[in-house]
Amino acid sequence: MSTEYSALQKLGTWSLVPAPLNKPVLGSKWMFKTKYLPNGKIASYKARLVALGCSQEFGIKFTETFSPVATMVTIRMLLTIALHHNWPVTQLDISNAFYPRFIFSKADPSLLLYAKAEDQVFVLIYVDDILITGNNKSQIQLTLQHLQSAFRLKKLGNVSLFLGIQVTQTTYGYFLNQTHYANELLSHSGFSDCKPSTTPALTKPSKLQDETLFSDPQLFRKLAGSLQYLSITRPDIAFAVNSICQFMHPPRNCDYLALKRLLRYIKGTANFGLPITRGSLCLRRYSDADWAADPIERKSMSGYCTFLGPNLISWSVKKQTTAARSSTEVEYRSLSSAISEVLWIRRLAAELLIPQPQTTVLHCDNTSAIALANNIVLHARTKHIEIDHHFIRDHIKHGNIDIAHISSTDQIADIMTKSLPSSCFTFLRSKLTIRSPNG
Structure with a gap:
């Protein structure tokens, strides 16, 4: 606490001024945390003096922030x-x-x-x-x-x-994992000795689901939030985590069963992680969508994953905001979202002095969406997605991106949009490069 307080004073992080009239004044509080090494030993004791209050409004209660957070x-x-x-x-x-x-x-x-x-x-x-x-x-x-x-x-x-991510140096490069965190999560949830499952989610949920509200929603939210953090190095659980987190407010017993299934999968794969290896520095991306996947709202799921050479650097699982009329529209909107991030990654790559002079290829398994992206004549049925059409076509025209067809079997992003059978899931997980430290 003394070190923190001295550093705040030395850096001049505040100025003493009269309290403004008719304005709320925030208090402060101390936050304490014990940081541990992966082997369980104490790394350090942390003390932070933070502003009190979780409903701060920019321009009224604060005007500046000073803590950069890298993506x-x-x-x-x-x-x-x-x-x-x-x-x-x-x-x-x-x-x-x-x-x-x-x-x-x-x-x-x-x-x-x-x-x-x-x-x-x-x-x-x-x-x-x-x-x-x-x-x-x-x-x-x-x-x-x-x-x-x-x-x-x-x-x-x-x-x-x-x-909290272990970065292990290996003969081939780096290996990123959260094994210690995964084991802690299993221990705190009482699943340390559970029977492992081969996939993080059932392919088809039972028709006789227990819709009764789960008795401990706070526990459900705590575990779901912890699983979100674990997905930083585990894109193979991203779809299952996203599905579970859609029921954070009123979780049901069937939702808790889905969470238990995911914990059982983590039990069998706790040491899995993401390798970073040497190779080319060429960007490529896979984009996919599952039409009307949500049985309640009939909204679709979008998913994508991005590779820099052999290394997976970015992925996303997201429910689309509106219901779509066709699978073509769903895939097309997914392409548009994927391209937006590709353009950002290309700018970042240029600043990191690895510009991408070549076209970035987006792999899509929907031939209708690819045809629409390359066709300047809009059909009447697609006028409602005209903005996305022009956005995609402009970047194809300028050579920033190109959309290539890929078979559904080899569509890596498929793992981001739906639950899959064990054999298919294991195959695509290997394509994501997720594995144990020794391969």
Whole structure:
């Protein structure tokens, strides 16, 4: 607490001013956390002084924030690039979470870039945790000296545990997993000794589902939220987690059974994770949709996954906001959403000095949606998606993206949109590269 308070004073994180008239004044409180290493030993004790209140409104109760939060996509891309160039990745810890104002990347404001002549240095910030890598050791040391002059800096060596994610260096590169977190989750939920299941969800739910409300909704929400965090390195559970989290408010007994099924799958795959290996740095994406998948609202599911060379860097599972008239429309809207993120990743890649001069290929298994994307003549039935049509066609025309057909069997994004039989699920999981540390 003393260290935190001293750092806040040293950095001048507040100014004493008269209380404004007729305005609410927020209090503050101390937050305490014991951080553990994967082996169960205590890593450190953390104390944070935070603003009190969870209904803060911008412009009334605050006007600025100072804690950059990197996206997981940027973190995976940075590790991929560092591995590609054989650069060491150093992990830092700042004793206080407030930063001076830097000029950050336009694509991701938590990424600080330095590129001069042949020198390249990248600094990635997640509140008070930092990754730094580059090709110039002296420039990296200079950056560390500047940080150390302003903050109480703790150099943790090569990256090994970042945001609760274990980063293991292997002969082929890195292996990202949350085995310790998964085992803790199983222990706290009473599933440490459960029988493992081969898939995270049933292919077809029983027609005789128990619709009675679950007796402990708080437990359900706690477990569902914990599973969301586990999906950071486990895209194979993304669809099941998304399905469960749709019933956070009024969970039923059948929803809890689905959650138990997912925990049983995690029991058998707790050590699974995401490898990062050497290879090309070419972007490709798979996009899929499942028409009218929601039996209640008849809304469709969209899913996509993005690879940078051999490495999975981005994925998404999302229910579409409106019901669609046809499977073509569903696939087309899924393509439009996928392209939006592809364009952002291309901008980020350019700032990381791996521009994508070649067209990024989007793999889709719906021939009608591909034909619509490439056809300048709109049919009357598709006028209601005209904006998406022009958006997609513009980027095809300018050579940013291209849409290629892929068979449904090989459509990797299929695992993001529906429950699958065991053999199909295992095949697509391997295509996602999700596996145990030893393959």
